[in-house]
Amino acid sequence: MGVELFSDIASKYNYLGVVILMMIGLYAMIAKNNLVKKIIGMNIFQTAIILFYVSTAAKRGATIPIIRHGHNGHGHEVIHAAEYINPLPHVLMLTAIVVSVATLGVALALAVKVYHQYGTLEEDEIRGQLRNK
Amino acid sequence: MRIIGLLIVIAFGSLLRYGVFFFPEWGDPASPPSLHVSPHYIEEAIAETAVPNLVTAVLADYRGYDTMFETTVIFAAGLACFMLLRVLQRQVPECRLYRHIPTGITLRIEKGGKLPTESGSFERIDSNWVPHDLIIKSTSRFITPFLQIFALYVIAHGHHSPGGGFQGGVILGAAVIMYAISYDLRRSIQRIGEQATAVLGSAGVLIYAGTGALCMVLGAAFLDYGALAGLLGVDPVMARSHGMLIVEIGVGIAVSAVMVWIYYNLSSAGRHDEGL
Numbered sequence: 001m002g003v004e005l006f007s008d009i010a011s012k013y014n015y016l017g018v019v020i021l022m023m024i025g026l027y028a029m030i031a032k033n034n035l036v037k038k039i040i041g042m043n044i045f046q047t048a049i050i051l052f053y054v055s056t057a058a059k060r061g062a063t064i065p066i067i068r069h070g071h072n073g074h075g076h077e078v079i080h081a082a083e084y085i086n087p088l089p090h091v092l093m094l095t096a097i098v099v100s101v102a103t104l105g106v107a108l109a110l111a112v113k114v115y116h117q118y119g120t121l122e123e124d125e126i127r128g129q130l131r132n133k
Numbered sequence: 134m135r136i137i138g139l140l141i142v143i144a145f146g147s148l149l150r151y152g153v154f155f156f157p158e159w160g161d162p163a164s165p166p167s168l169h170v171s172p173h174y175i176e177e178a179i180a181e182t183a184v185p186n187l188v189t190a191v192l193a194d195y196r197g198y199d200t201m202f203e204t205t206v207i208f209a210a211g212l213a214c215f216m217l218l219r220v221l222q223r224q225v226p227e228c229r230l231y232r233h234i235p236t237g238i239t240l241r242i243e244k245g246g247k248l249p250t251e252s253g254s255f256e257r258i259d260s261n262w263v264p265h266d267l268i269i270k271s272t273s274r275f276i277t278p279f280l281q282i283f284a285l286y287v288i289a290h291g292h293h294s295p296g297g298g299f300q301g302g303v304i305l306g307a308a309v310i311m312y313a314i315s316y317d318l319r320r321s322i323q324r325i326g327e328q329a330t331a332v333l334g335s336a337g338v339l340i341y342a343g344t345g346a347l348c349m350v351l352g353a354a355f356l357d358y359g360a361l362a363g364l365l366g367v368d369p370v371m372a373r374s375h376g377m378l379i380v381e382i383g384v385g386i387a388v389s390a391v392m393v394w395i396y397y398n399l400s401s402a403g404r405h406d407e408g409l
Contacts, residue, residue, distance in 0.1 A: 011158040019153065023146040031138035059167060060160035065187035066294065067179050079179065081172035082162050087187035088171050091196060094188065095203035098299045098388060102210035105395035109214040112402050 014055040021048035035114060035121045039107045046100045050093045057089040065090065182373040184292045192297065193377040197356040200380075201341050204387050208338050211391035215331070218403030226406070230258045237265060259317060259407040266315075273315035280308040288385040292374060298384025305385065306392030313393075318401055318408025327405065330394035337387025344379050356380075 009016060021044060028041025065087035111121060118126045157164035174191050184190040192200050231240040234254055242248060249255040288301030313321035345356040353360030358376025359369040400408040
């Protein structure tokens, strides 16, 4: 049983790394008390998803998705899909990375607002102040 | 809370670990993501769009709508930061700090005092004391133009080498942010003002959507760059390549401006007087 459970680690360790990163991010979002730490946890979670997508694009023995000699007008040679890695996950994650930076900015702006309102970023202190109102 | 969180995380992790058993091996060429549309993109993109970098081809042409709205999301995020944080009424600070550069003496000027003009010999400094750091300032001044030229190269050459509007735009924005960190926020705002960032951010999105609308005016579908062939004076396949370049420039402008805008608002909590 023990051997069976870990038999796929050698060929799928990328997914296991992603799962570990996701767990770290989720734990930070649930258990951390500080709002900025929660936001960073969210970012770790996003990074795990980005890594997951990008790792699904990989193909053994393939190269980056830029056609060789394509810019010299020799692009009319037959191109085999197996020679180039899948460009689609890279496209999706390329935009997702920049959007995640932008949303991180919005999240930090909200944290700044919360800090100005309550004078703290610790969740339990904020909850205490709300209860005492 | 910690124990409950840990239990949830472990349950979530074991569920995902169970799911991994059904995944294809890493690097398997026959894995499901590589089978559906991606062979078409890889094999036909250069014949259909004349762009060797498949990521750019898929980003700006095959999935042009997706990218347009991602750009809109980035602009909306910049706008959200502005709406949340910006303080528009000017408060006069309690006191201001100036440094006399030749001697290194710091002047503290209380409310009502006469302020020295910002010149070669006086510079205003932030209220948390910052030392006059020659190495950081000289290095950033030396690096910034190279960084900006590299960013323009990454935007303009995104068809043929790794790069494109998003990457180049972020590098361009980072160059401005580095300037703002190594000098101070006020000096950076003097160069690229808040209005400029807002206008450039929306102009970038407008360039993207406007290119799409222009294609519609010329009788094709939205973002079908082949319609631009007549305007650009090239064949329809090459027109797709040029159309993508226009769109990528729009994305680059929008992304760089919004990054700078978010930094301005976030680092000064919306007051735009003292940064990090």
